[in-house]
Structure formats: C-alpha cells, structure tokens
Amino acid sequence: MSIVAGMDDDSIATPGAPAPEATGHRPVLLHPLIESLQPRPGLTYIDGTLGAGGYVAAFLERLRPGGRILAIDRDPAAVASARRRFRADAGTVIVEHGDFADMASIAAAHNVTAVDGVVLDLGISSLQLDDPARGFSFRFDGPLDMRMDGNSDVPASDLVQQWSQADLTALIRTYGEERFAPSIAAAIVRRRSEEPITTTAQLREIVERTIPRRFWPKRIHPATRTFQALRIEVNHELASLTLGLQAAIRILRPGGRLGVVSFHSLEDTIVKNALHVSAQNCLCPPQQTHCTCAHRASLLLLSRKAIKADAAELASNPRARSARLRVAEKLDDVR
C-alpha cells in the first residue's frame, strides 16, 4: 500500500500539478524515485501502476515540453479517474487499462518502443483499500472480492468457497507467510460447511478466532497475512510482476532506468532476484571454469541495497515503513 492521506511534505511537490482527485493522497518514496529516474523535458516514461496518479502528476510537470508518460492500471476505476484528472494533459499523459505484464504491446499501440524509464509501485492503492465494496480490507465489512480488475479475475470468495483445505493451507502459508495457515484453512472449511463465506467480516472473524491471542502479531492485524495471500492469488500478482519486470527491462533504451517499489518480502525477493540476474554477465555454476551460458548483463544496479523511506517520510507517513525501492539502469551493449 503506498499512497496515503496528508500532503504535508512539499520537498517533492509537483509545481502546478492538479490536486489529486477527491483525496490528498501522496505516493511513497516519490523523492528518491524522481531522483533516480530523472524525468526531464522530452523524455518518455511508463508508469505500470498508475493508481491515484501521484507519480504521474510528479513526472508530468518534469516531462514538459515534449515528454510523455504512458500510465497503465489493471483497475478500471483508477483508469477512469485518471482520465478525468489528466484530461487537460492528453498530449503528455496517456492512460491505458491493462496489466503491466503486457506493457510492451500496450506501449507499441502508442508507438512507444524504447523508453527512458519505467516505474512499478506494486500492490494496491488506498483508494482500493479504503473502499469497502472492493473487499481488500479487513477494516471494513464488504464483499470478499479483492479483484483489481473486476472484469477479468475471480473474486476471493470463490477461492475461499471452492478450494480444498490443502490448497488453502498452501496459499495462506506461501503468499501470506502465515504460520497458522493449517488452522485457518481448517476453520474456513468448517465454517463454509455451515454457511457461505462471502464477506470480509466473516473471514476476519474466522482468522481472529483461529489465531490464539497471545500469538497475534504486534504491528499488524492477525488477518493481514491471510488477506494478503488471497489478494496475491486473486490478482496473480507475482506472475504479473515476473513478466512485468522482463517486459520493463526489454523496453528500456540503453541508459534508461527502472524503479520498482515493493511492499512485502515476496515482491521484493522477486524484484531483487530479477535485477541481480539481469546485472550478471554469466549464470554458470561457480565451479565451472569457462562460461557456456552466454548470459550477458543487461542492467547495472544503481542501488545494491533497497532504498527505504527516510525519517521525515516515516514520521509523516507510517505506511511507508515497509516500502522498498530498487533502481537499475539498462546497459548500452544489450541486443
């Protein structure tokens, strides 16, 4: 989750940018992201995770005159909202509905084939999280939905109703990193034999009753991990991320930069590994004396370690605490 209410940090304020629609949401790690990706007049960027348009607004003013940003989101509501918000910027901001895994074809449709930068700010926005009807949050009662794109994927309630206990256990353990996964899955299966599980409140209650209070995590709600697991599966987030990273690396021009903000360890591990592999000249086993893999580095890592929010951002925005930014640059001699 990366955008939060409260616009009190002006250090990276966007000159003359329109106020975000309806709320004062602010993106996480915007300052280091702008510093790393260096948007300038005439350059072309892709924002694969448009969300509330916070990054797009910040890029927009820096790209004029002559630059462009293609903004993509799987969520039709985010797309509709951004089309309204950036109506007057049609020459600079192109808004498209889609999965960032498909960014190459989406970009090609706009004659964009080599870009100066790609940004991915993973997960969901607070516009999605704070809307009870979307079913992302245990904080509100609503349908157990969790689809970013309600037109294509299946809702979380289908998984909860239909998956076997073994599959639910594996899902909650793997994508939620939840040690109580077996008991939560068993409790789900028990409850659904009595009544359909269709709401966020039902799932929250099942998890709360299953995890003994003395094991409740200190900093997060006990249902956080179970909700995260379902959301990742419903939106096939990790597969999209893997494909999106490959697409992003391919579409960058030499010298172009990729910036990825992740919010949990599963995402960050995929990002870290993908960037590290792309930054290596050979992937042969270390004991092999000469290279047979022909793998050549396509990226230079600009941040060996992930960039985190500084004290000022953390003070004004506690939700930035789990955000990690990784940045890399496309190398020259890549075919």
Ligand SMILES: C[S@@+](CC[C@H](N)C(=O)[O-])C[C@H]1O[C@@H](n2cnc3c(N)ncnc32)[C@H](O)[C@@H]1O
């Ligand atoms: C954390 S928010 C982005 C916030 C944005 N940076 C801002 O400044 O307002 C993530 C957004 O990415 C979208 N999203 C997540 N995975 C996606 C994917 N695979 N393809 C396209 N959009 C995706 C979500 O629907 C959500 O709107």
